[in-house]
Amino acid sequence: DAMVIQNPRYQVTQFGKPVTLSCSQTLNHNVMYWYQQKSSQAPKLLFHYYDKDFNNEADTPDNFQSRRPNTSFCFLDIRSPGLGDAAMYLCATSREGRQGVLGMNTEAFFGQGTRLTVV
Amino acid sequence: ELKVEQNPLFLSMQEGKNYTIYCNYSTTSDRLYWYRQDPGKSLESLFVLLSNGAVKQEGRLMASLDTKARLSTLHITAAVHDLSATYFCAVERTGKLIFGQGTTLQVKP
Known part of the structure; x- marks a missing residue:
């Protein structure tokens, strides 16, 4: 049974047209990540949520935004997609305990990814 | 950082041969992962290594971790064509998972 679900699997959008990718999880994990992976490259962390706390990577373009309305869902919004934003977008989740809380951490689980094409 | x-x-090898992929990282880590990725697909978790000296094996793949040297290895024994894929190591620290560049393995009959 899929535990981290990304929708859609494939997305084609027009240059400059806003697009939203979604990720849902059934694991009740408190941390959710968004990665961008371009062809033949390693996944690159865009941002992550630790509970409701949003953590943006310093080199993530402003064109990329994220929302996490509840524990189960996280969205990636690309406000004005460019040709260079075509990539596989991967969502991942994990459980991280607060400092001093032992035995809470789990490994990261990845979704199946959304392949974004910009035309 | x-x-x-x-x-x-990139690694091209004959079936039946052994080889090792190396992963070095620059600071202390909480966990180290090895993933497999087939073309156009997401990441498949192979191993999670937590502590110094950890060794895990699954089929023809064996992973080890030396936290003092900040080095992990993924050893392939008697490679078969089905192992052809890209292998990533990833290091987790303070809740962030950072990936290596990946090693593309091609196993030839």
Whole structure:
């Protein structure tokens, strides 16, 4: 049974047209990540949520935004997609305990990814 | 800043041969992962290594971790064509998972 679900699997959008990718999880994990992976490259962390706390990577373009309305869902919004934003977008989740809380951490689980094409 | 480096980046090998992929990282880590990725697909978790000296094996793949040297290895024994894929190591620290560049493995009959 899929535990981290990304929708859609494939997305084609027009240059400059806003697009939203979604990720849902059934694991009740408190941390959710968004990665961008371009062809033949390693996944690159865009941002992550630790509970409701949003953590943006310093080199993530402003064109990329994220929302996490509840524990189960996280969205990636690309406000004005460019040709260079075509990539596989991967969502991942994990459980991280607060400092001093032992035995809470789990490994990261990845979704199946959304392949974004910009035309 | 945490940096993760793999080598080699590309590996072509004959079936039946053994080889090792190396993963070096620059700072202390909480966990180290090895993933497999087939073309156009997401990441498949192979191993999670938590502590110094950890060794895990699954089929023809064996992973080890030396936290003092900040080095992990993925050893392939008697390679078969089905192992052809890209292998990533990733290091987790303070809740962030940072990937190495990946090693593309091609196993030839």
